[in-house]
Amino acid sequence: MDDVDVDGIVERVRRAEGVWISAFGADELRARVREVDPGLPLAGVPFAVKDNIDVAGLSTTAACPDFAYVPERHAPVVQRLVDAGAIVVGKTNLDQFATGLTGARSPYGKPESVFGGGLISGGSSSGSAVAVADGTVAFALGTDTAGSGRVPAALNGIVGIKPTRGLLSTLGVVPACRSLDCVSVFARDLPMADRVMRVARGRVREDPWSREGHRPLIAEPAVGVPESLDFFGDSGQEKAFARFGGAATVDIGPLLEAGDLLYRGPWVAERLADLGDFLAAHPESVLPVTRAVLETGNGFSAADAFRAQHRLQELKAAADRMWEQIDVLVLPTIGTTYTHDEIAEDPIGRNLNLGRYTQFTNLLDMAAVTVPNGFTADGRPASITLFGPAFSDDMLALAARSLPVEDxxxxxxxxxxxxxxxxxxxxxxxxxxxxxxxxxxxxxxxxxxxxxxxxxxxxxxxxxxxxxxxxxxxxxxxxxxxxxxxxxxxxxxxxxxxxxxxxxxxxxxxxxxxxxxxxxxxxxxxxxx
Structure with missing residues (x-):
């Protein structure tokens, strides 16, 4: 295991502004590297963990210092990776309580995209994506409730895996919206992401949300694209996506309506089910923009929740009919990019724009794989996401390797x-x-x-x-x-x-x-x- 550059990793962690919240020291990392069996599937591979997922010996903050606690054991998904020989480097920054898609909502700093120019890193798994994209670690764990495992991947030119809900255990994860939360995987390429997924997935008996399932692989899946899309005036992103114009077209209206339910419907109130007591006791400990989003949950009644569930069931039926026509849906991960200055002008409205093509996924029980799609003419990263029904994860990974993307x-x-x-x-x-x-x-x-x-x-x-x-x-x-x-x-x-x-x-x-x-x-x- 002499090929693990511990000193280089520690130095990159030190100089990466706003990316890391905490990390192990060089001596501890070297000791862990020496203990690894070189025959393990991820032997000596360094990785990062979003700081709303438990790592024994490091505080879990969820980007809120007053919320911090030190867990005695790893979250099961982290433990599986450690058992496979991977080396935890440390905990990465995030939008506070995993609420946001910008990477600009943290008291620990605002990471910039590796492509510079003031571009946001994307959130909420901001630090995890940047730590992979800048070469500090080979892969990272994030979470994804509304797009947090895909938007940062898009803005940093890397792969983001949003597994089927429950395929990776969420035990030991600070809940954002418990019924929808997923642990996500960032990697620089699909082969590494596949190695990590094979180790990390699997049912955990103590986790009531954990589940397993498989769908058969399809050698030549039928690919669909939307009939129309909103790129928010961004012609560069529109041109980058235009190469998929030869695929079958489908109506994604039901998907977008389902996505609107996440932040404009009663699922915001589910965030209060876990965070409401802390918010009430420590209102000043929560960033104003995060508090404003969470407090909208107080405006929904139980009747509102049932009405939304009934409508969601109708939208799920429409989505299921879509899978009768196609096997894989391809969308731009994000319709446009933003700088930190642009996000500051309209933090909530532009956050919603970033989630336009991501936030329906968990509500409709889909799997998703995000991959780079080259660059716009002015050098900004472009990205696409492949969607499939629950447990189509392996098929999506296979399909992603064959799509005609620019790289x-x-x-x-x-x-x-x-x-x-x-x-x-x-x-x-x-x-x-x-x-x-x-x-x-x-x-x-x-x-x-x-x-x-x-x-x-x-x-x-x-x-x-x-x-x-x-x-x-x-x-x-x-x-x-x-x-x-x-x-x-x-x-x-x-x-x-x-x-x-x-x-x-x-x-x-x-x-x-x-x-x-x-x-x-x-x-x-x-x-x-």
Missing amino acids: AMTLAVVGLHLRGEPRNGELLDRGAAFLRTARTAPCYRLHLLPSGAPGLVRDESSRKEIDIELWQLPATQVGGFLAGIAAPLSLGRIALDDGTEVTGFLCEAYAVAGAPDITASGGWRNYRS
């Missing part, structure tokens, strides 16, 4: 990753391909950092274009590549001289204070020569 992003590099420069091999080793040279719009400055590398910062006072290169990087390699990029560099949006935008390396403004301005050279190669 590369265009990356702008400025300095040491240019062709012939010392770090260009990091791109080549990950299968990146050179596309072309390009120039930035005249709104950036180039500085020489103390490390000897250049740093590009946005500055509207600049009137100079900067020479850059565009490379195509396989989507599955993005996380691992980013793991090797240290502060003050990060990914962000770079405007080009032709009016388009791409994802590329930008430098934090604080790092260029006092650093020589080399903008006049027009680029790193010119400066070096």
